[in-house]
Structure formats: structure tokens, C-alpha cells
Amino acid sequence: MDELAHHISIMFYITAGVATLLFILVVFVFQERPELPPTQAQATARSIPPEQYSYTASVLRLLRNRPFIFLIITYGLNVGCFYAVGTLLNRMIIDHYPGEEVNAGRIGLTIVIAGMVGSLICGIWLDKTKTYKQTTLGVYFMSLVGMIIYAATLSLGHLWVVFITAGTLGFFMTGYLPLGFEFAVELTYPESEGTSSGLLNCSAQVFGIIFTICQGKIINAFGTLAGNIFLCVFLLIGTILTGFIKSDLRRQRANLLARAAEEEGQIRTEGSTDCRDVSLTTPSIISEAQL
Secondary structure, three states, rough: OOOHHHHHHHHHHHHHHHHHHHHHHHHHHHOOOOOOOOOHHHHHHOOHHHOOOOOOHHHHHHOOOHHHHHHHHHHHHHHHHHHHHHHHHHHHHHOOOOHHHHHHHHHHHHHHHHHHHHHHHHHHHHHHOOOOOHHHHHHHHHHHHHHHHHHHOOOOOHHHHHHHHHHHHHHHHHHHHHHHHHHHHHHHEEEEEEEEHHHHHHHHHHHHHHHHHHHHHHHHHOOOHHHHHHHHHHHHHHHHHHOOOOOOOOHHHHHHHHHHHHHHHHHHHHHHHHHHHHHHHHOOOHHHOOO
């Protein structure tokens, strides 16, 4: 216990050091905001006088957006299950593999690393294809499949299998995070991304607390398999609800309209330039003819 306490204290000191460094950078280095707005939503927000903007009104508008409400629920279900798995992972591993505390930590690390890769790949794919609903639904379904496989193989007695299944689960569950945020921005444009992201995070925290407590009690009463099946049921519900989300890509539509307006403006500019060129060259042609 003394060794464990020593290692945890070192971890906390390192975390405190990193947080302090970030605080100093934010205070002395970070700009209040970039010179150019990074998104269309931010450009629209900057055009609104501060006294006319209301965070409460923005939240109320979002809560009347039915597709976004579905996304809040499905995002909370998915990420809440991920939080529950991460919180109870050590307990589940030790129940089936006594004395493997170190490997339980390594499995958690595997989930994190696989999740980093999944977030990167899913983000790149979404940026290339712009298939928001299809990609979100596909990754959600694969999260359900990963959870089912993880639950079915946890008790097989082969720790290397758990490494693979847990890594696969982390790949898709963490890969879902950027998809949820991007899909939310599409559904809620021109509202601020910070407002929609805050609501998604709030939903994830609420479901995470509920699922962690409930799964812990189910594991106490019925074992780890029952607890994981509990999460599989809610992932199935989330997958079905994701299929009902209307793919109203407001930001993409606004970008297309802005691009079309820009192209139309260029055409008009080129047309007026051509007219000026003709008017400049015509007198010289006439003078040459007269000569």
C-alpha cells in the first residue's frame, strides 16, 4: 500500500506540473481569439453585438432542435458506457485474472492508445467524405460489436485476447468522440460550437455516472458478464436512435451557399472587367478604321 501511495503521489505531482505549465501558457501566451474566425459559426457569432447574444437563449434553441436532442442522448449513451468500462476495468480484469493488476493497467493503456488512433482515423475519414450520419452510425454500431465481443471473451482465460478486444473497443468508442462533436456542429449551425459541445459533455457525464454506479451494482450481484450485457443493451438502443437522427447538415449547406455566392461574385467581377476592356479597345479600333 505504501508503494502504491508513493506511485499515485508521483502521478498527481506530474499532473499538477503539467496543469500549472498549461495555466501559465494560457495566461501569457494565448490570444483571446484568433484574428480570423476559424469557422462559419464563429464568423456569424462575431457579427452579433455582445449585448444581443444570450447563452440561455442559445441553449433553449438547441433543446428545441430534435435531431440534436437525439444526438445528445446517443452521445451520452456511448460515452457513458465508455466511462463505465474505463472506471470498472481494473475490477473486471482482477475478477477473472487474479494477480494481474499490472496487466490491467496495460489493458487500460491499450484502450487509450487505440482510442487515439481511432479518433485520428475517424476524423480524417469524416473530413474526406463528409458522410456525417453514415460514419457516426457505422462507428456506433462497431462500438456495440466491440462491446459484445469484449463481454464474450473476457472470461475465456486468455489475457492476450482481452488486450485485443479491449483495444478494439477503445478504437471505436473513442473514435466516436470527434464524430459526435462534428455531427453536432452540423446539426446546430450557426449556434456556437462551444454550446453544443458543452451539452454533449454534460450528457456524457450524467450517463457515465449512472452507468458506472449501475454496472458496479450489477457486477456485485450477478457478475461481470451481466454488467457488460447491461452496457450492450444501451449501446444497442443508442445505435437504433442514431439511425433516426435526421441528417440536417446546416453548416455544409451554408458553406455551399457561401462558395456559390463567392463564385458568382467572381464571375460578375470578371464580366465587368471584360466590359471595361471592350470599352477601352473600341475607340482605338474605330480610330484605326477612320485612318
